[in-house]
Every structure is written in structure tokens, then in C-alpha cells.
Amino acid sequence: MENNDKLLVRLKKEGGFKNMKKNFMLKSLILILVFSMALIGCAQESEPGEKPEEPTDEPLENEVKVGMVTDVGGVNDNSFNQSAWEGLERLKRAGGDVNYIESQGEGDFEPNLNEFVNGGWDLTWGIGFLMGDAIKAIAEQNPESNFGIIDAVVDAPNVVSTVFKEHEGSYLVGVVAAMTTKSNKIGFVGGMDIPVIKKFETGFLEGVKAVNPDIDVKVEYTGSFTDAGLGKASAATMYDNGVDVIFHAAGGVGDGVFGEASERSGVWVIGVDKDQSITFGDEITLTSMMKYVDEAVYQVSRDYAEGNFKGGIRELGLAENGVGLPDENPNISEEVMNAVNEYKEKIINGEIVVPSGIE
Amino acid sequence: MDWLKIFVDLTHNTIVFSTALVFAAIGGMFSERSGVVNIALEGLMIIGAFTGAVVTFFVDQSLGGSPISPWIGFISAIVAGIIFSLPHAVASIRYQADQVVSGIALNFLAIGVAIYFTKVLFDGSAQTKTLKASFDKWEIPFLADQSTIGALFKAYPTSVIMILVVVISYVVLFKTPFGLRLRAVGEHPRAADTMGINVFRTRYIAVMISGALAAMGGATIVLTTTNNFTHSTISGQGFIALAALIFGKWHPTKTMFAALFFGMATALRSVLQQFGITDYIPVDFIFILPYVLTILVLAGLIGRADAPSALGRPYELGSR
Numbered sequence: 001m002e003n004n005d006k007l008l009v010r011l012k013k014e015g016g017f018k019n020m021k022k023n024f025m026l027k028s029l030i031l032i033l034v035f036s037m038a039l040i041g042c043a044q045e046s047e048p049g050e051k052p053e054e055p056t057d058e059p060l061e062n063e064v065k066v067g068m069v070t071d072v073g074g075v076n077d078n079s080f081n082q083s084a085w086e087g088l089e090r091l092k093r094a095g096g097d098v099n100y101i102e103s104q105g106e107g108d109f110e111p112n113l114n115e116f117v118n119g120g121w122d123l124t125w126g127i128g129f130l131m132g133d134a135i136k137a138i139a140e141q142n143p144e145s146n147f148g149i150i151d152a153v154v155d156a157p158n159v160v161s162t163v164f165k166e167h168e169g170s171y172l173v174g175v176v177a178a179m180t181t182k183s184n185k186i187g188f189v190g191g192m193d194i195p196v197i198k199k200f201e202t203g204f205l206e207g208v209k210a211v212n213p214d215i216d217v218k219v220e221y222t223g224s225f226t227d228a229g230l231g232k233a234s235a236a237t238m239y240d241n242g243v244d245v246i247f248h249a250a251g252g253v254g255d256g257v258f259g260e261a262s263e264r265s266g267v268w269v270i271g272v273d274k275d276q277s278i279t280f281g282d283e284i285t286l287t288s289m290m291k292y293v294d295e296a297v298y299q300v301s302r303d304y305a306e307g308n309f310k311g312g313i314r315e316l317g318l319a320e321n322g323v324g325l326p327d328e329n330p331n332i333s334e335e336v337m338n339a340v341n342e343y344k345e346k347i348i349n350g351e352i353v354v355p356s357g358i359e
Numbered sequence: 360m361d362w363l364k365i366f367v368d369l370t371h372n373t374i375v376f377s378t379a380l381v382f383a384a385i386g387g388m389f390s391e392r393s394g395v396v397n398i399a400l401e402g403l404m405i406i407g408a409f410t411g412a413v414v415t416f417f418v419d420q421s422l423g424g425s426p427i428s429p430w431i432g433f434i435s436a437i438v439a440g441i442i443f444s445l446p447h448a449v450a451s452i453r454y455q456a457d458q459v460v461s462g463i464a465l466n467f468l469a470i471g472v473a474i475y476f477t478k479v480l481f482d483g484s485a486q487t488k489t490l491k492a493s494f495d496k497w498e499i500p501f502l503a504d505q506s507t508i509g510a511l512f513k514a515y516p517t518s519v520i521m522i523l524v525v526v527i528s529y530v531v532l533f534k535t536p537f538g539l540r541l542r543a544v545g546e547h548p549r550a551a552d553t554m555g556i557n558v559f560r561t562r563y564i565a566v567m568i569s570g571a572l573a574a575m576g577g578a579t580i581v582l583t584t585t586n587n588f589t590h591s592t593i594s595g596q597g598f599i600a601l602a603a604l605i606f607g608k609w610h611p612t613k614t615m616f617a618a619l620f621f622g623m624a625t626a627l628r629s630v631l632q633q634f635g636i637t638d639y640i641p642v643d644f645i646f647i648l649p650y651v652l653t654i655l656v657l658a659g660l661i662g663r664a665d666a667p668s669a670l671g672r673p674y675e676l677g678s679r
Contacts (some may be wrong), residue, residue: 006629074589102485104590193642196394223646227594228585230628233372237629240510252589255630257487259586263496279489335524 018241033072056191057302060095064123064305067099067116068110068297071128072226074102079251080273080293082288084127084150087297096305099116109134123304125149127298135159142162146288148300148310150293158310162296164316166196166354167203169323169345170247174207174341175268176325177245179267179336185216187238189257191225191250195358200249202274202357210343218243222253231256239267248272258284259310269332275326287329292322311322318346364507369421369626371510375583375601377560377622378521379404379576381484381601382613384607385528386572392532392609393565394669396546398446399463401572402469403440403596407574409473410439412487412581412588413480431518433575440574441567443469448566453561455673466597474590486589493582500642517579524572541565542576545667548674558674576600609667620656 036305067298068088069083088098099121101112105199107132117138123125125148126135132152139147139156146158154163177186188204190197200221208215218238221231231253235246247270248254248263253271260286261269271277271288295314303309316322325332332340383400390397415432422428445466450461474485481487497519499512532538543551544561552558580596582586599621607614631637631645 072591074484076481076484076486076488076587100483104485125577134427189368196556219631220629221642223642226589226591229376229580231627232584233626233629234633236372236375237368237633240364240371243635255586256584259493259584 003137003154018088029046057090057094060091060302060305062305062307063095063097064301065097066091066123066125066301066304067101067119067120067121068125068127069112069116070100070102071109071126071130072103072105073128073149073251075100076256076280077252078274078276080150080291080299081127081251083274083291083293084125084297088125088301090298091293091301091305094302096301106130106134110138113138113147114229115141122146123148123301123309125301126152126189127293128152129169129194130295133287146304146311148297149297153313159311160300160309161313162300162316163293163313164293164322165297165318165354166199166249166291166323167288167354168318169291169325170200170203170249171210171347171352171354172248172318172325172344173287173289174209175211175340175343176336177204177268177270178211178333179339180206180286180332181215181245183242183244184212184215185218185241185243186215187243187246188233189231189234189238189246189248189253190219190221191248191253193221197221197249198357200247203354204247206354207343211272211339222250225251226253227251228254228256228259232260235260235269239264245270247289249289275328277326282330286331287325290324290326292316292324296322317347318344361507365630367508367510367631368645371513372626372629373515373619373623374514374518375401375622376625377619378515378518378583379579379596380600380603380618380621381521381615382517382579383573383597384603384618385524385611386569386576387601387604388528388532388569388607388609388611388614389541389565389572390569391604391670392545392667393541393562394548394667394672394674395448395451395562395566396458396462396671397447397566397573398601399465399469400569400576400599400600401593401595402466402493403444403570403573403578403594404460404471404580404597405466405469407436407440407444407577408592409477409577409588410574411436411578412490412592413441413477415490415582416487417480418534419490424491426492426495429494429572433578433582436574436578440570440572440577442570443574444566444570447570451673452566455675457474458673470590473588477588487587490581490586493586515579515582515583517583517653520575520597521579524575525611525615528572532576532611536550542667545669545675548669548672552591552674554677562674573597589640599653602657605666606656608665621649621653624652 075082075085092098103109103112105108123146127150130150135147135149136154139159148160150162188201220234224230235257245268248257249272258269258280261267268286269284270286273291276288277285370421383404387397387400411432414435415428418431419428447461447465450456451458494515496513502512503509540556540561544558548558557590585592601616604614606617628645
């Protein structure tokens with residue numbers, strides 16, 4: 001690409017490498033030393049406990065081994081994989097034997113499930129809609145083993161399918177968002193465009209509309225549950241355009257939404273699955289659409305240990321305390337909370353039927 | 360809708376998402392200008408992201424929360440990137456291995472090492488905890504408060520560093536003896552050798568610079584956008600950087616604009632969806648937009664891309 005002759009002429013003028021530093025090996029050695037010291041420094045750090053206080057349960061009478069396979073978000077995803085694992089950790093404190101494997105891609109689902117099945121584990125959980133097909137395949141191949149799945153329905157006698165009425169909980173946070181926004185612009189950031197997330201979106205839009213039909217809700221799907229950068233991009237664009245409350249149903253992508261909100265003032269995020277104010281703070285977390293995955297995982301696993309396992313569908317909505325707002329909401333005024341409770345009553349007694357957006 | 364504001368915000372977001380790509384692409388430029396193919400940019404970014412996240416997390420924890428911890432993480436990432444680029448340098452310079460194979464091996468090694476140590480450090484989980492400390496945007500007072508154009512006067516420190524890196528790279532490559540030697544080694548190592556240039560040493564230095572810059576790119580991603588490290592934090596950015604390098608014809612400023620172009624494709628995804636385009640076309644078409652743009656640009660608009668003549672060819676002493 002360069003004219004070689006011209007280069008050569010200039011090289012001759014400047015004369016070889018006499019200006020080059022000769023102690024470059026020495027320098028790299030020093031760098032390596034510095035870095036190893038940094039590493040050793042890290043290794044000596046220990047993590048302080050930041051666990052919330054833990055409920056104490058009756059110890060289990062029987063031994064039980066329960067495994068879970070996460071979908072592509074891992075057990076620190078600040079979202080439902082983490083919540084599921086907290087359910088199993090609770091079982092562990094009651095005397096159960098529990099473990100998890102994290103999947104790095106959809107190709108890992110079946111091998112990971114097989115790890116537990118072949119290892120003789122009593123009950124194996126698949127966490128998330130994306131694992132539905134894998135659970136179905138493995139459950140049919142291993143009729144003697146038992147499985148649980150979250151967010152998907154698998155029709156097999158040895159599988160408990162746990163699904164949530166996310167649209168009901170999302171309706172309530174929609175009410176909160178609509179009563180909190182000052183700009184009358186609200187955002188929804190979804191992960192992949194799949195039925196579970198559609199339920200969040202539909203319920204949320206209904207809730208907003210119930211309070212004020214004139215509010216402009218911007219909806220964006222990022223196409224990912226893991227790429228926080230995309231969440232940050234969506235949130236930045238929404239906030240730039242006057243949105244002041246964003247509800248995310250996007251797993252790890254939501255971390256980016258919180259990240260963007262933390263750099264601004266006067267904006268809110270509504271978290272999902274867990275009480276995300278614990279991770280991201282009350283300054284930006286308006287409330288969270290809780291999905292009590294931990295409770296569901298714990299209950300089904302405990303039922304199994306006590307010999308009450310039954311395959312089939314468990315559907316958990318507001319009435320079953322499967323979804324809802326966290327117990328403490330320091331950012332929600334009494335007036336808004338009263339309205340939320342009114343809507344909640346109406347949904348539970350059937351006066352309001354929240355559409356789920358899917359057939 | 361205010362078009363000026365849309366333009367300003369799009370520009371701002373483009374810079375946020377391009378910064379890491381520019382670092383990695385400029386890193387690749389140094390290596391390839393010296394004649395060493397660096398397909399390992401992806402792996403080097405992974406190492407940078409991993410080191411940046413882990414060091415920042417533990418330093419911040421031990422200091423009890425401090426604004427300097429992301430800087431310590433950022434610098435550690437640079438050091439880690441330099442060290443991690445050495446196997447590639449040794450294999451392809453000293454042992455004259457196939458540079459593509461060596462680079463791919465490094466990519467696999469990087470993700471394996473990073474996930475392994477994340478599991479060791481974080482209780483068996485393949486993702487780090489969310490960082491409490493990360494880079495805050497720098498603002499120019501008064502100007503940054505303007506609602507319409509304010510976003511133009513806010514940037515992460517890494518974006519400022521990125522601009523400096525591009526300028527310095529340009530000067531080094533085209534205005535200094537070292538840059539001249541680097542290019543000579545990449546074009547005609549035999550001739551350079553005859554002139555008394557140490558080809559091996561020049562290539563080692565070039566590969567190490569590329570390790571440092573690519574790792575800065577990885578660290579930028581965890582310290583400004585994702586705030587944690589997982590197996591999917593770096594998924595393809597290294598290869599997009601490589602594409603930007605080719606698109607930019609191995610030239611620092613052109614490479615920067617190429618990387619900005621790819622960053623804009625990401626920023627555009629959000630803008631298009633939120634302005635209601637999805638009422639007319641399925642959202643999946645918006646998701647594939649960056650890749651379609653990449654193919655269109657590389658296939659149609661770029662023209663002839665001439666790589667450095669000696670790119671990919673190991674140099675043997677005394678060879679012709």
C-alpha cells in the first residue's frame with residue numbers, strides 16, 4: 001500500500017534503529033511483576049456477606065437432591081435466574097442438597113440437564129421459557145426422573161410447569177408509572193420478543209391506560225436478555241426524548257437501563273422479577289414487578305421432598321401471591337399505593353380481567 | 360419531533376457505543392501495520408473486560424467505594440492485555456506460526472481463562488457481581504446543561520482518551536521514526552532488516568501495543584456500559600473492530616470513522632424502534648440492520664482495500 005522505494009529512502013536518512021529503546025525486556029518484566037502483585041492483592045480479598053436476613057424453615061425430614069440449570073443469564077443476573085437460585089438456597093438451609101449449572105448458550109441446555117439426570121438428582125429445574133423444548137426432550141427420554149420448569153408449559157407427567165400471570169403484576173406497576181410520570185411519557189424495554197415478555201408489555205400498557213389513556217408509551221425490544229449495552233442504548237434514547245419512567249422486562253439487559261438512569265436525575269426505573277432496589281438503590285428504582293420465582297421453586301421442591309410431587313401446570317397470579325409489588329416501596333406515595341391496592345382487589349375478585357396478549 | 364435533538368442524541372450515543380470499537384481497531388492497526396495479523400482482538404478485549412471488571416470490583420470493595428477504582432481497573436486491563444498478547448507475538452514472530460491459527464487459539468483461551476477465574480472469584484458463577492463504581496461522564500459546565508445540544512458536551516473519560524489515542528496514533532505512525540520503521544517492517548521486512556531495523560523487536564512492540572489498546576476497549580465496555588462481566592459481554596465486538604480496520608484501510612482516522620459508523624448502527628436500532636418504525640416492519644429487521652450495513656459497506660462502498668504487503672507473513676532472518 002505504501003510506496004516501498006520512498007519508504008526505503010526515508011529509512012536510510014533516519015538510519016536504522018539506533019534510537020530504539022533497548023531495555024524493553026526489562027520493562028515488560030516490571031509490568032508482569034506489577035500485575036502479579038495486583039492479582040495477589042485481589043486473591044486475598046474476601047467478600048463480605050451481603051445476604052438479606054433469611055427465613056427459617058422447618059428442616060426437611062428426607063434427603064433430597066435438587067439441581068437447576070439456568071438459561072443464558074447466570075445466577076448473578078439480578079433477575080429471575082438469581083431468584084430461582086435463592087429459592088434453592090433456602091431449601092439448602094432446610095437441609096436439601098442443591099446445585100446449579102449455568103448455560104452459556106442454547107446448545108448447553110440439554111447437556112446440562114443430562115448432567116443432573118445422569119448424576120441421579122431427584123428433581124431438576126429448567127429456568128426460563130427458552131428451556132421449554134430442552135426440558136420436554138429430556139423429560140420424555142427420562143420418564144423416571146422429575147423436572148420443573150419456570151415460564152413455560154411442558155406437557156409431560158413428570159414435569160411441573162410453573163407459569164406466572166405477569167400481566168397482572170405488570171398492570172399494577174403500569175398504574176404506578178402512570179401516576180408517577182410528570183412528562184406523560186413512559187417507556188417499556190423488553191428482552192426478546194417472546195410470549196412471556198409480551199405478557200409484561202400487554203399488562204403494563206393496560207395498567208397505564210387505566211389511569212390515563214393519553215400517556216405516550218414507547219416500546220422497545222432489544223432482542224437480548226444479556227447485552228446490557230443494548231439496554232443502556234434504549235434507555236438513553238428514551239430518556240433523551242422525555243420519558244421519565246421505564247419498566248424493563250429484559251433480564252440482564254435491564255442492568256444497562258439502571259446504569260443509564262443512575263447517570264441522570266429525575267428519572268425512574270421499574271425493576272423486574274426481584275426487588276431490584278436492593279441492587280440498584282432507591283434513588284432510581286421506583287418499584288419492581290416481583291415474580292416470586294424463589295417461592296415457587298422452593299415450594300415445588302419442598303413438596304417433592306415431602307412426597308407430594310405432582311406433574312402439571314401451576315399458574316400463579318396476584319391471588320396466589322405469585323406476582324406483585326415488593327413489601328417496601330419508599331418511593332411510592334400513600335395515594336398511589338391506595339390506588340394500586342384498589343386495582344389489585346378488583347383483579348383478584350375478577351372485576352378487572354387483565355388481558356395477557358397471547359392466546 | 361425536534362430533528363436537531365435527535366441528531367445530537369444519536370451522535371452522543373454513537374460515541375458511547377463506538378469508543379470500545381475504536382480502541383480495538385486502532386490496536387489491530389498497530390499489529391497489522393507491522394505485518395502481524397491480529398484476529399485475537401476479540402480475545403484481548405475479553406481479557407481487558409474481565410480484568411477491568413474484576414480489579415475494579417475488588418479494589419472498590421477494599422477501598423470502600425472510591426472514584427479511583429475504575430481507573431485502577433482500567434490500567435490493570437491495559438497491563439493484562441499486553442501480557443496476554445505475548446503468546447500470540449511469540450508464536451507468530453519467534454516461531455513463525457500461522458498468525459490466524461495463533462489468533463484464534465488466543466480467542467478460545469481468553470474466554471476459557473476469563474470464565475474460569477470469574478467462577479473461582481465469584482462463588483462458582485460465570486458472571487461478576489454488578490460493579491458499584493464505574494466511569495462517570497465528564498461534562499463541560501454550562502454547555503452540558505443545554506437541553507437540546509447538551510449531550511454533545513458530555514462524554515465518558517474513555518471517549519476523551521479514545522480521541523487522544525487516535526491523534527497520537529496518527530502522529531506516531533506517520534510523523535515519527537518508530538512509525539516509519541513499523542510501516543517498513545509491515546511492507547518489506549527484508550529491506551527494513553537490511554537497513555538495520557530489528558524486525559522482530561518492532562513486531563513485538565506492535566503486537567503489545569495492540570494488546571494494550573484492545574484491552575482498553577474491553578475495559579471500556581464493562582466500565583461504561585455493562586457494569587459487569589459475563590460470557591456475553593464481549594460477543595463479536597473484536598471482529599467488528601477488525602472489520603472497521605479493513606473498512607478504514609489501516610489508517611487511524613479513517614478507522615475511527617469506520618468504527619463510529621458501526622457504533623451508529625447500534626444506536627440507530629433504538630432510535631428507529633422508538634419512532635414507531637416497527638409498526639411497518641418486523642422488529643427482527645431492525646436487529647439485523649448493523650450486519651446488513653456491514654456487508655453493504657464492505658462489499659460495495661469501500662473500494663480496494665490494500666493490506667500491508669507483508670501482512671500474515673512471518674519473517675525469517677536472511678529470507679528473501
